[in-house]
Amino acid sequence: MTEKNKGGRPRKYNDAQVQEAIDRIEARGAVADGAAVKNLLRDEFGVSPGIDAGILDGEFRRICAARAEEKARKLAAKLPASAKSAAADIGKDVIRAVTAMLAKQFDDLGKESREREEELEADIRVFRQRIHDLEEQVNKRDTALAELEMENHGLKEQAKKTDAKILLLKAKIATHDRNNEIETRLASLIEDIVAKNATAPANENAD
Structure with a gap:
């Protein structure tokens, strides 16, 4: 017995119902698809409209594929032996042609891949050489900076020594200036004393 929902419609459907729905749609000259099957199941089989359209579409496609395969098998069974043999030969020719085409494409892809790999390796070599050149430039610059720093340090030391000499x-x-000043003052003092001593006897004689 089919399970009923609250609205009285069956909740489920089976493959036979789907196949029957497809047959009815095609018999009416319409194109069967998931949406058409869903509508027919709802309208003519009383299936709930809330069924999952995605699941129904998948089952519809599976049933159609099985029907097409069965139809092709039945048609092939009606072929005479000569036709089947010819078809087999054609199939072999197709397989050989496809195999040859795939082999050529694979070989072309291999050549293209090897060429691309060689180009990439060349680019990598150029890139590595560029890095090496940049590293050498950086090393030279670092060496020059170190030499400049050493030279600058030496100049600073010389400047310190020069400043010390200047201060000295x-x-x-x-x-020396103070000594000269002292000598000048001393000479002036001596001159004053000598002058005073020279005038003193003259004053005494006058008395």
Whole structure:
């Protein structure tokens, strides 16, 4: 007994119903497809309209493929032996032709692949050489920078030594200037003392 839903319609359908639906649609001169089968099952077999259209379409395609295969098998069975032999020979010729075509395409693809591989290897070699050249440039630049840093350090050290010498010379000059000033003052003082001593006897004689 077919299961009923609340609306009184059967919930399920079977292959026989689907095949019958296809036969009815084709008998009416229409093209059978999943949607047409679903509508006919609903309208004429009372199947619920809520059935999964995707599942029904898959079953429809499977049944159609099986029917087509069965039809072709029955037609082939009616062929005479000579026709079957000719068909077999044609099939062999087709297989040979297809095999030869596939073999040529495979060989062409192999050649193209090898050529492409050689091109890629050449590109990789160029790329690696470029990287090597860049690395050498970087190394040379690093070496030059290191030499410049060493030279700069040496110049700074020389500048420090020069500054120290300048400070020492300034100190010596300052000391020399102070000594000259002292000598000048001392000479002036001596001159004053001598002058005073020279005028003192003259004053005494006058008395």
